[in-house]
Amino acid sequence: MEEAKTIASDELLMEQLQNRNWDEFWLRLMSRCFWILRKRYGVRWNNNELKEFSRDIISEVISKIFVEKERHWYIDSYPDFEKFIISAIDSHINNTLKKKKSETSIGDSEFILDQNEVEQNVQEIVIAQELRQQIYEELESVGAEDDELLIFECLADGIIKPDDIRTELGMSESDFHNGWRRFKRKRKVIQEKIAAYGY
Template sequence: MTSQERDIASYKETVDELQKILTEAFYQRMFKYTIFRLSSKFNIKFDVQNGLRGFKVEDFISETIASFLKSDGRKWYKDDFPDFRKQFISALDSIIHKIIKKELQKSNLTWQILDNDKYEEKDSEYEDLLKECEHILESLNASDEELLLFEPYIINGMKRSDLEQHFGISAKELTNIKKRLDRKIPIIQKHLKEQRK
């Protein structure tokens, strides 16, 4: 599909949808998601109170919101993301990556972040495979919670107690989410094998 054929929302559609999704519940979910992504992608143990070199979680989210509000800003590609919330999460990932890369480059990639953990970004092959899995999950009508928890819960084997704390999801609901994801894993594996033939 060429850029001319892409289904890109108008500025008004994007702003209207942005206003619609920015509920307190969604904001809290993005707050937890940002902390998790800083940990899973960059190995950063984020200090919520003090932030990171002047950046707080709220700043990552605010920059993402602002990126859609500029007249020449981010676009909503409806063909890739029929649900604008997923476009927002994709944009938030991009903002996190851009800010952290910039800050680490300022420090010549030698700056120790917290607790003597050095910068370590997941490689692009891992990221590509994760995106493939997420696309397959979306095609299987996975819920937002399943998409959010797939990487920490299934791939990284994060403990339920930590997931409860990070994402504010009860142990009972985590069990139900894991059951649903476990049923989808064989389908994901099958799709990945077929794509690699």
């Protein structure tokens, strides 16, 4: 007989709402969504599409946990709330992408590309994507934190002004300043990778 699982009480859930810095927590959840979408599912949407999708996913999961009470926090399986909500987000991303895929027919106009244009640009696109991926992995390997990786993603998407990046990511001035300063220290990693590709 399967052992009954303990569901977190409303009081315990309220503690998570009241005693957590949600600005910082939201940024970590957004970073996690970005990572899951790019690394696990190979999504290549632009930064705005990634942000919109991630925000929707996080909002829906939070609503299912705190408002609709459809998603239960089994504290035996996940003693740590953050690990629980990340698992819930991971699952919701998977289900949402599967649903989107099943709803998208092959003949949808947005997926029809001009063959000549594809043939002319495919090599440049592949090189750019490979370079972007390698720089991302290099930054991770030298200890870049989530905010630094998000800054890099913005730069890679063509958002280059610091104020525009901060606005895009919804970061406070102090958080962005700290992340930008740490990111700039790692410029050598980026410069070496770009040089290796002959740019």
